[in-house]
Amino acid sequence: MVPLFHASLAELTPGIKAxxxxxxARFWNTVLPASTVAVSIEMVLADDKGNAIHAIIPKEAMHHLRGKFAEGEVYKIVRFQVYDRKTSYKCVPGHNVLYFSSSTEFQKIITCGCWDKFPRYCFxxxxxxxxxxxxxxxxxxxDAVGLLTTIxxxxRVFVPSRGEDVDxxxxxxTLxxxxxxxxxxxxxxVDALLxxxxxxxxxxxxxxxxxxxxxxxxxxxxGILVYVDxxxxxxxxxxxxxxxxxxxxxxxTAEEVDSCHGSTQADQDVAIDRLFYFTPNELRGQRFRVEARVIEVDTTNGWYYECCNKDCNLKAHEEKGGFRCTDHDSRFVMRLSLIIKDVTGSIQVTxxxxxxxxxxxVQLTNTMVYGYFVKACKDDLSSSLKGKEPVGVDKQSNPIPITSSNAKYIPVIPPKLAAKLAETHLSPGSPRMPPESSAEDSPAKRIKHSHR
Structure with a gap:
């Protein structure tokens, strides 16, 4: 019998007898694109020293070893080969990769006083x-970790290398x-996440x-695995x-996602004072991240606008003080004009x-209560949003019905939710402004131009 010694994962080298x-920590089936057949089983191993290594069971050994190990368990593993692999697609840093064969043995460790030293997960x-x-x-x-915000x-996307569309x-x-x-x-x-x-x-x-x-x-x-919470x-x-x-x-929808999320390419941390002095040309196409506090809500021009539900280019006509598409229903889009402040100054953002x-x-579609609206031609709603008085309800918390066809209306917000805005912080991890929120490219401007 070949004498073997106990080696840590960091001590493994090609040719070692250990x-x-x-x-x-985890394992998965490797399946090549445009195929459904696994070509290998791959895994990440972790030892009690905090080391990790990528291990591979090639196709010819899969049927011998499948079912002889389980994720999360600790094993004594004997008879394997160590290769110096400098190629890509490794799951952990380091040159060495383990290869298992039909001769490899997984001996489960039933009792061990130091199990807690073996990391359960390795990312x-x-x-x-x-x-x-x-x-x-x-x-x-x-490997990535973040708060799931949007699905x-x-x-169907065309893949040139395959010459076909794929799902x-x-x-x-977050970010x-x-x-x-x-x-x-x-x-x-998806159903469980939603x-x-x-x-x-x-x-x-x-x-x-x-x-x-x-x-x-x-x-x-x-090698994708998704772990939740x-x-x-x-x-x-x-x-x-x-x-x-x-x-x-x-x-x-894809359109909403594109308008609400940007890339990780150009997020720059800036102070408000610096942001204020950028020229329009310097701002165009750039994305910035500001840590600030909301100090005021400007509702001079309301806090929503109405647009075509189908985003078509047909001319809209004026109706009851607003504009409506001739062929489609309209929908409401929330628009909050905020004054935010950091230690360098304040600025208005939308x-x-x-x-x-x-x-x-608050979801705008959920704030519309049985067709009721609130008259808000000249009302200043900032104090309501800051918690002094609920928006869209009377003192008995009853919705106020439409009273005039010529008035400007805003949807009803349920009591207690309106006050949240004044307490909100815009931090580096908060939702970011879409590119179209600039003065020249805002939805409001595009709507205004389409109505001419």
Whole structure:
């Protein structure tokens, strides 16, 4: 019998005669694009020293070893080979990769007084700056963690390398866009995620960083695994950071997603004083992140606008003080004009649509109560939004009906929710302003031009 010694994962080198004791942090079937057949089983192992390594069971050994190990268990593993692999698509940093064969043995450790030293999960989460600096040639796959905010519908996307359309679904976690491709889409339990009362934190493994039209996006690989609200420090930190976000995950159309979310390419932290002195040319096409407090709500021009429900280009006609499309129904879009302030100064910003709804935790379509509206021709609603008096209800909390066909109307907001806006902070992790919120490209301006 060949004498073996116990080696840590960091001590493994090609040709070594040793055994290891490690926990299987995760494993998955590797399936190539345009195929449904696994070509290997791959896994991440972690030992009691905090080391991790990528291990592979090739196709010829899969039927011998399948079912002889389980995720989360600790094993003594004997008879394997160590290779120095400098190629890409590794799940953990480091040159060495383990290869198992039909001779490999997994001996489960039943009792062990030091189980807690073996990490249950092993991730290499990338920061937003690291994602910006990476590309598809990165040798190590990218793990990401973030608060799930938006799920887009499945769409058909043409893939030039394959000459065909494939299914693809985008999701958005804080500051990152992740594209799930065909065989990976089933990893998302969309119904369960949408049914959750609060946004969950997702830990997502083994993605590649791609760039398209200047935007960085994470693409799934066959190593993709999705963990929901894991009990890890990153989850607890994100839950604490977004503890005031009481809105669940949103399901948006592709158009809404594009208008509400940007890329990770050009988010710049700036102070308000610096932002104020940028010229329009310097601002065009750029994205900024500001940490500030909402100090005032300007409702001089109301807090919503009406547009065509189909986003068509037909001329609208004036009706009851507003404009209506001749062929389609109209819809309301929330528009909040806010005065925000940091230590350098204050500035007026406008937040549109779903971003505005998420900011105050109220969906505009849900605030319309049985066709009732509130007359608001010249009323200043700032004090109401700051909690002094509920918006859209009388002193007995009853909705106020339409009283004049010539008045300007706003939808009713339920009591107690209106006061949330004044307490809201815009932090580096908060929803960001869409590019079209600039003065020249805002939805309001586009609507105004279309009415001429």
């Amino acid at each position: 055994y290891i004791i490690a926990r299987i 290499n989460f990338a920061t937003i700056n690291e994602i910006r600096a990476r590309n598809e040639r990165e040798p190590v796959l990218t 887009a519908p499945v769409t 693809e679904r985008d999701i958005y976690v 990152s866009r992740i594209s799930f491709w065909e065989n990976h889409i089933h990893r998302l339990d 049914a959750m009362e609060l946004k969950p934190v997702l830990a997502i493994t083994a993605t590649t960083v791609r760039e398209y039209l200047g935007k960085k996006t994470l693409w799934t690989t066959s 894991l009990d890890i420090p990153q989850t607890r930190d994100l839950k604490e950071m977004y503890k005031d976000d009481k809105v669940g995950v949103q399901l948006h 937040v549109f649509g779903n971003l505005a709804e998420n900011l105050i935790g």
